[in-house]
Amino acid sequence: MKASTATLIASAVVLASSIYAHPILLKRATIVTDALACFVPILLNPLGANQKIISDCQAKLAQDVGLVKDTTVASLQFDLTGASPKIATNDISVDLMSFPGITSIPVSRTKLNDGTTSVGSFASAWLATTSKGFSLDMSLSVTPLTITAEQTPAFVALLSALTTTTSHSITLVGTVDADITFSVAGALNAITSPFGGIVPATALKVIPMIGLAISTPLTLKGFNNFGGVVQGHLDSISSPQVSATGERLIHGQFTINSPSDLLVAMGDIDFQLWTKDAQPVYMGIASVANMNLAPGAKTYDAILKVDAAVQIDNYFPAKAGWTLRVNGFAGSSKNPISAKAVAGLQFDLVF
Known part of the structure; x- marks a missing residue:
């Protein structure tokens, strides 16, 4: 599927304006428009995405444009027994922003570089990711949680709230690296093996997107x-x-x-x-x-x-x-x- 740059930018403007229509947020809408105008063509034509296009887009997505709309975490594990806390979960669901002319974003793996809240920060290893349309599922292995002296009261308040109330909400803020993997149908759909047989070929195009800014609310169920x-x-x-x-x-x-x-x-x-x-x-x-x-x-x-x-x-x-x-x-x-x-x-x- 191909679309003209003008059409893509126009679509991005409409989408951004629908999200940030208030006059106070016009600057924010411009940032979103610029980001979408670079990101949508990559999704529509991954074969045409060279390194300069990708790098330029990464720079624009280094500002939070609302790529992640919502995050749900189930079975979150806290280990408070060691010198520093650890976290893990086998059930993370992420809802992404939708894009004009796109049906899905095939994210194959993700990495949270500096996930932070007011209660602490952590950096994940690469996480295998299951993509479904504009939703992602993944797991986080046991990961150290860094808590500064300034963050300790907020972290304690979080645990205390989870112990005594039905739920508690925080905001996850950070940057994400993501590999977007496309199955590309080439001009030739088969190659000839040295033995004369026909071997089906599936070409993959992996587009790394580095340093994407995110900010998403997170609600945890309490005891x-x-x-x-x-x-x-x-x-x-x-x-x-x-x-x-x-x-x-x-x-x-x-x-x-x-x-x-x-x-x-x-x-x-x-x-x-x-x-x-x-x-x-x-x-x-x-x-x-x-x-x-x-x-x-x-x-x-x-x-x-x-x-x-x-x-x-x-x-x-x-x-x-x-x-x-x-x-x-x-x-x-x-x-x-x-x-x-x-x-x-x-x-x-x-x-």
Whole structure:
């Protein structure tokens, strides 16, 4: 398919004007028009795209013109157990801007160079990409997340919001490298092999687009305090065990039914336990080893270290229907990020 430059530019003007029609955004519309006027001919006639055309277009797309309209991430994984956080996901869906005269953009692989938000930054390896019309699907392998001292409060606020609310939105900003791969029907659709046979030939044209600016909103589903209620079980013992250090210990389990599709490796986490009396009584600390939050129902082992001031015979063995209040707190983890992420967590534990 071919079109005149004038037609392409006119189409780009119409598209840009429809997106940025407000007078204040006329300059923005001009930038979009210039970018589309260079990008559309490449998509329509990849064989005619030489390096100068590609380089000129890359320079224009180095400004954000709205190439990425929306991004959805499912099964996002945070690992907070190491010295620095890591992220990964096997499900990224990206919706792209559509272009006049084009039915799809055959992106074969992508690379996010400096993906940043106010909460941190990361750079991906090359990602194999499945292209469907103007949508892309891809996965992100385990990738370090760089968080500066200035970004740390925002990252902690993000994790805290995800822990206590139903969802939280951020904006992903960065530049992307993308390989656009075309199947080209040449003048000859077959070549002769040295043995005299006819071998079908499919020519591929790969156009690398480097440094494309993007900015896209991203909404993540939160844990919402696990719905406010968690089912628990304490071992049926008449009195607690006593450790070598004199601590009174009770073993138990609790089951979290997570409404989020996030996976978060928290490491060892401590929670404060309080009664729900008119005047709450502090019961002690519930410790969970290697707490990894995951979608759906998951049961965790816990050890309750009963506070020395508790008249233990008044509470144990626990009766059915007994409810405790579980609080995160500043000392919930030795990892400062994990501790701050769960500090605001609060839910009821029902036996």
